[in-house]
Amino acid sequence: MFLTPVVPHRPFYNLDTMFVRGLKRKCFDGEEDIEGTLAGIKAIPSYNLQRQSLLDMSLVKLQLCHMLVEPNLCRSVLIANTVRQIQEEMTQDGTWQMINTQSTGQASLDRLVSTDILCRSSREQAEGKHVPGYGTFSKDFEGDQAQDSSETMSTASSVQAPRNLQSDVWEMENPQENKGNFQKSLDQIFETLENKSPNSVEDLFSEVDNSYYDLDTMLTGMMSNTKMGHCDGLETFSSPTTTTSNSNCKSDLNELDHIVEILVES
């Protein structure tokens, strides 16, 4: 059919030309100019860093995009294709092998899981809980999977991960399962909010160790989705299913009103 392969025909890009042309100076616009072929060779680590940064950014975007409203499928597909391109290039480069040899298949799954650290409460992070929220892939690996996740924040994913990520990101075909997954994701968001009743999106992320990620990037990824206000509605919708020992009665009542409001308006 018309599904054309993404893999470029040439195994390597001409890094020199790229830097001379400024094509790859993407994430660091405004930084010092890299001139000349010699500088191009010196800049190779910088290229890898940029590429890694682009990969991280893309994975963050994919994770964030299905939190509140139904994700924009076109955007998700384009980002996922970008991730795949980077991963394929890294495989050809040999840089992918390097990362893979550091871990078993199981551990690399955990690394992917750890990208959704954004939705975990700090308590969960400390416990190193396995987060089921973003995973139809968790279902796939259920039989042989240890339920702990590594503390590393590396986002290098296994070759299989983009495929699983894809199915996870836009697999809306199984509504029950996805509702369950989404419900769990909401629970996580809710739990995070429970801890300190934040009023803004910034508070949601403030407890997260974001030293690896640029907070702006995360929020920018978030900004493309509409209606932050609806976060309230969705949280309260899931609240009856979450048992929280430290919730106070007042907030329960407000949430109840909120639920009724939503049900009535719908």
Next chain:
Amino acid sequence: MSHKQVGAPPGESAVDWCLYQLNGAAEFEVSEADIISTVEFNHTGELLATGDKGGRVVIFQREPESKNEPYNQGEYNVYSTFQSHEPEFDYLKSLEIEEKINKIKWLPQQNAAHSLLSTNDKTIKLWKITERDKRPEGYNLKDEEGKLKDLSTVTSLQVPVLKPMDLMVEVTPRRIFANGHTYHVNSISVNSDCETYMSADDLRINLWHLAITDRSFNIVDIKPANMEDLTEVITASEFHPHHCNLFVYSSSKGSLRLCDMRASALCDKHSKLYEEPEDPSNRSFFSEIISSVSDVKFSHSGRYMLTRDYLTVKVWDLNMETKPVETYQVHDYLRSKLCSLYENDCIFDKFECAWNGSDSVIMTGAYNNFFRMFDRNTKRDVTLEASRESSKPRAILKPRRVCVGGKRRKDDISVDSLDFTKKILHTAWHPTENIIAIAATNNLYIFQDKVNSEMH
């Protein structure tokens, strides 16, 4: 390069664009619901419809020319406003369905009433717009307010007569085409047969009959058996203006497929595939994203197709599948900024494009409230701005220029000063005259050719 040559028919004087009217609140009063999400002229240009994020449709009507009020000629006044779509909640997926109007398409007028289709992400609705300017008076049994008369007071028989009344515009929903789409509807297109129309979402295209709401035919389905294999989605589609069996759809990989409904019931196999091989010297991780086609429009003649991707507009000849016949750079200075634009999601912005009535000029929007016009004959182009500051009523629009370093003229704007939150995504061109409607956030600008407006 003089902008004045853009749009001028050969041998005639140039087109000077001037602001004719501006509708919408000042920018500090914007609420998200007021953001205009689609603009569409009807087939005569008499009516102009806009849809917004809040699910409302506003229809403007052009004032007829009259010698009595020469300065009000051709003004578009609000004709009707109605709530087309409401927000919904999909309980099965625990997700909201936005009420934002994605597209409006007018049906060709067949009687005194006007009809249009409006759609959000999931549901298409057919609306009928009728005028009432007379009402019956002089009933025998009822009085003016409709209360029953005391029969003893009725002494003679009268025939009710129609008396003029203030014009009332009534909008009624005639059909609701629901539950046809699992994914988000991105385009609708009315067939030239005036009986059917199609709606396209990310993975499927459905054919509907305008009178039948409980079923539709699926004519394109690109959903893979395994969703993990999904790498391409449908981004836009349109019926051919004259051949009721032909339609085109564009994809996120930058290809166009022309399909013939006579060939088979399921048009997964295209009749023609239009694809330009990518330029290896420009290859980057963003190549695919910027090649994604955000809009496709047939020319009025039906001989060409216009596509918009992130950095260019392209004209394709239906007879040539290997490459476009014309390519115009909209804002090539963004090519070195793609990473930043990817980071802030601007790279996913979907710009629309438009033909003028004679297919000689094409138009599309850009950032900083700029919009661009390309004259296919003279090969000249112009950048204009839709903003309150730079548009005084009836003053001719001054062409704008973006400088990329090097020499900078006065009034030039540098690439780094561009406001990427001010994007002109939706534009429309009057079917026959030099009148354009530009949507800038919550504001609707209508520009006219100065010569055009002075003549009336």
